[in-house]
Amino acid sequence: DAKTTQPNSMESNEEEPVHLPCNHSTISGTDYIHWYRQLPSQGPEYVIHGLTSNVNNRMASLAIAEDRKSSTLILHRATLRDAAVYYCILRGYYGGSQGNLIFGKGTKLSVKP
Amino acid sequence: AAGVIQSPRHLIKEKRETATLKCYPIPRHDTVYWYQQGPGQDPQFLISFYEKMQSDKGSIPDRFSAQQFSDYHSELNMSSLELGDSALYFCASSLMRTPNTEAFFGQGTRLTVV
Numbered sequence: 001d002a003k004t005t006q007p008n009s010m011e012s013n014e015e016e017p018v019h020l021p022c023n024h025s026t027i028s029g030t031d032y033i034h035w036y037r038q039l040p041s042q043g044p045e046y047v048i049h050g051l052t053s054n055v056n057n058r059m060a061s062l063a064i065a066e067d068r069k070s071s072t073l074i075l076h077r078a079t080l081r082d083a084a085v086y087y088c089i090l091r092g093y094y095g096g097s098q099g100n101l102i103f104g105k106g107t108k109l110s111v112k113p
Numbered sequence: 114a115a116g117v118i119q120s121p122r123h124l125i126k127e128k129r130e131t132a133t134l135k136c137y138p139i140p141r142h143d144t145v146y147w148y149q150q151g152p153g154q155d156p157q158f159l160i161s162f163y164e165k166m167q168s169d170k171g172s173i174p175d176r177f178s179a180q181q182f183s184d185y186h187s188e189l190n191m192s193s194l195e196l197g198d199s200a201l202y203f204c205a206s207s208l209m210r211t212p213n214t215e216a217f218f219g220q221g222t223r224l225t226v227v
Contacts, residue, residue, distance in 0.1 A: 042221075043205075043218030044156060092212050100158060100169050100171075101158070
């Protein structure tokens with residue numbers, strides 16, 4: 001499985017934008033970049049995903065580098081409820097293992113009031 | 114909207130006992146994934162099913178088995194439980210197992226082995 005690298009932790013102030021980086025230098029052409037987050041004591045929650053173009057939804061934006069070797073999850077205005085572990089996951093076709101979500105080490109985001 | 118339902122939410126078992134965890138995917142979802150998350154750990158992929166057939170195996174111990182039934186619900190059977198099996202077990206479902214779909218997770222079953 002292709003690997004991702006994320007900072008262990010980040011801090012943000014409430015109501016400020018947050019940029020969470022992810023490096024995936026070994027990404028293949030058919031890998032989708034997915035972001036999930038996990039709030040304390042809850043199951044992981046889908047945030048956003050994309051292939052090549054930047055993506056926006058009600059939760060966040062995903063900015064994908066032109067060479068696709070890195071991406072950034074953008075939370076436009078952090079709230080206390082956004083404090084969670086954020087996982088950047090490559091999801092692709094690996095033989096018969098289609099579409100499995102393999103979690104690596106995510107980024108623990110702390111939001112200060 | 115209906116979500117992924119897991120039962121039970123909490124389970125306490127003794128060493129060497131067996132446990133069965135159940136997962137009810139979102140209606141019309143045909144793919145189910147199981148994960149184990151130990152204290153302070155990231156979720157570890159155990160096994161997945163697509164259209165009632167096992168599609169991939171991760172780090173699932175031989176003492177564990179799972180299946181997906183005709184109504185698409187799935188059960189994770191765990192035998193000869195060990196203290197180290199104490200963890201949160203998550204189930205997720207998606208529509209098709211392609212990389213361009215999102216997966217939805219349940220709230221998890223907290224298993225405590227004493």
